[in-house]
Amino acid sequence: MSPLRVLVTGGGRGIGRAIALRFAREGARVVVAARTSTELDEVVAAIGAAGGQGLAAQMNVRDRGSVEAAVWRCNQFTGEALDVVVNNAGVFDVAPVTEVDDETWERNMEVNLRGAWYVTTEVLDALSEGERPHVFNMASIAAREGFAHTTAYCASKYGLRGFSDALREELSEQGIRVSTVYPGPTDTTIFDGVPGDWDRSAMNAPEDVAEVIWDAYNAGEGIDVADLDVPPPA
Numbered sequence: 001m002s003p004l005r006v007l008v009t010g011g012g013r014g015i016g017r018a019i020a021l022r023f024a025r026e027g028a029r030v031v032v033a034a035r036t037s038t039e040l041d042e043v044v045a046a047i048g049a050a051g052g053q054g055l056a057a058q059m060n061v062r063d064r065g066s067v068e069a070a071v072w073r074c075n076q077f078t079g080e081a082l083d084v085v086v087n088n089a090g091v092f093d094v095a096p097v098t099e100v101d102d103e104t105w106e107r108n109m110e111v112n113l114r115g116a117w118y119v120t121t122e123v124l125d126a127l128s129e130g131e132r133p134h135v136f137n138m139a140s141i142a143a144r145e146g147f148a149h150t151t152a153y154c155a156s157k158y159g160l161r162g163f164s165d166a167l168r169e170e171l172s173e174q175g176i177r178v179s180t181v182y183p184g185p186t187d188t189t190i191f192d193g194v195p196g197d198w199d200r201s202a203m204n205a206p207e208d209v210a211e212v213i214w215d216a217y218n219a220g221e222g223i224d225v226a227d228l229d230v231p232p233p234a
């Protein structure tokens, strides 16, 4: 079987890194995209060690031109075809609504929501050439329920959920599956420096989210993979 071709945004650390390595273990060609090249280079080395082939593609999902350039490099690497795209890049800001400034609001909207639209539209041609093509949009439990002091984050993730639901309807005729992923709290650097009392020992591991995505990609056609919840361990 030819290797799977995978693009993971926000693949430099945390959940995106774990997803990249999960597919690498199956021998996939994995493109990891984010802004920090040192982190991407580390993940590419880990992908190789896990049995896959990796490419680091620097990408700022807030900038259409940057996304376009990274997808061009991705296409060179994967032969203009993609089987799996994971819209995972994200930011998390915590503040009372009266203290959310315009830059914070825009950052959440542009990274968590608009970035997924940019990436998806740039990869559709490659996805249409893919084997069982599948888009995963990394929402959050905060796309199902509102939490105090996360108005910008929740608004962006509810928006991503709407984007994902509409995209699923639109792409189903082309045989492209679309899943929305709703992780509960997961122990990554996203919590570093965030105000609040976070018990990181009670959180999911990034690998838990990666496993859910791997299983959903491999689920048979009759299995409903539209909404993928990843609650924290009991």
Ligand SMILES: NC(=O)c1ccc[n+]([C@@H]2O[C@H](COP(=O)([O-])OP(=O)(O)OC[C@H]3O[C@@H](n4cnc5c(N)ncnc54)[C@H](OP(=O)(O)O)[C@@H]3O)[C@@H](O)[C@H]2O)c1
Pocket (backbone or CB within 6 Å): 009, 010, 011, 012, 013, 014, 015, 016, 033, 034, 035, 036, 037, 039, 059, 060, 061, 062, 088, 089, 090, 091, 092, 111, 112, 138, 139, 140, 141, 182, 183, 184, 185, 186, 187, 188, 189, 190
């Ligand atoms: N951890 C949780 O509890 C949790 C729960 C539910 C959902 N999620 C979602 O899961 C996703 C991954 O989160 P994580 O916990 O793994 O966070 P993380 O460890 O902070 O990783 C976030 C990733 O997104 C990338 N990123 C941020 N801004 C970007 C930009 N403008 N352009 C391109 N890449 C960008 C980061 O790379 P650079 O900074 O180098 O660009 C990094 O690779 C996010 O969408 C998050 O909302 C997380």
